[in-house]
Amino acid sequence: MFAGALPANDRSIQAPGTATAAYLQRPRQISLIGPDEEIYRQGDRSGSLYRVEFGAIRIYRLHADGRRQVVSFHLAGETFGLEAGRTRSFFAEAMVHTGLTSAGSTSGETASQELMAMALREMIRAQEHLLVLGRQSALEKLAAFLLDISERQGDLNPIDLPMTRIDIGDYLGMTIETVSRSFSKLRDEGILRLHNARSVELLRPEKLRQLCR
Template sequence: AGETFGFEADATHHFFAEAINATGVRVFRASAGTDMSRQLLPLALKSLTRAQEHLLVLGRQNAIERVAAFLVEISERQGELRQVELPMSRIDIGDYLGLTIETVSRVFTRLKEKGVIRLLSLRSVEILRWDTLLAMGE
């Protein structure tokens, strides 16, 4: 919820979005002469910041750091809850983080063994040690 995408610098669509659960899409079209820059600029900047952070995760972090950063991001998007519902499967998490499903599963197991998280189900994780997870994801 609340994701914004589709900001393009020209007439070509360079990116796509893939829904991972039930999704509604709202299209905003500005009529000629309408200045929506004050409303759109904060949304565009937030989207750009998230994209930059994701590139840093993919480019600089090892597998544990990537999964930790992912869990922190999901928790923050869900209101910084300690029990988070994963919106995607392990294979989709791997695709998002540039990891194999086996690596994602091993990292979840390692985080569980270290007492950082508790796996409540395949799609539900309880964060037991928030500060540790946050430090691991930086």
């Protein structure tokens, strides 16, 4: 896959409100990616950056024995794909039906100011994630996670979780059973309501905040 390219995909469409010059017109071309479809993989040449127009992406790495660490999720409006090396050290997959556009590349053409901002964002995200993984209990981890997602969805309530319990577990460093039990605990304490596994209404966000500090 050459630098700046989006995955080959015959289901591309034009972004709404865009001139229809199609092929040669670099930006605004949306690639549609299905659930669990791969965007890039460890070992691929890096360079391309992506913007999530709708849907959601998981970035992860696999350990030799199959254990998986999800490093980040990227929701609508967010960009991803920045890597320090010349080859990818992570996998990127869509979690639901997702639309991607090109967000430039690391090779020259993108303003270095934007790249810097992106690098700093990723640095912060990783550092915040670190704080959660290192010293928090299962309940505290889930609380921090829900607040993060809620905020990134513009305090949408109920929250829409595009990821499975497995994804959440691999992101927070715990098993799906523990994730599920933590949800149930928060439900039993009246802190949230589970409309279904993917839709979570926060009833007392302040309680969550209290939990994870």
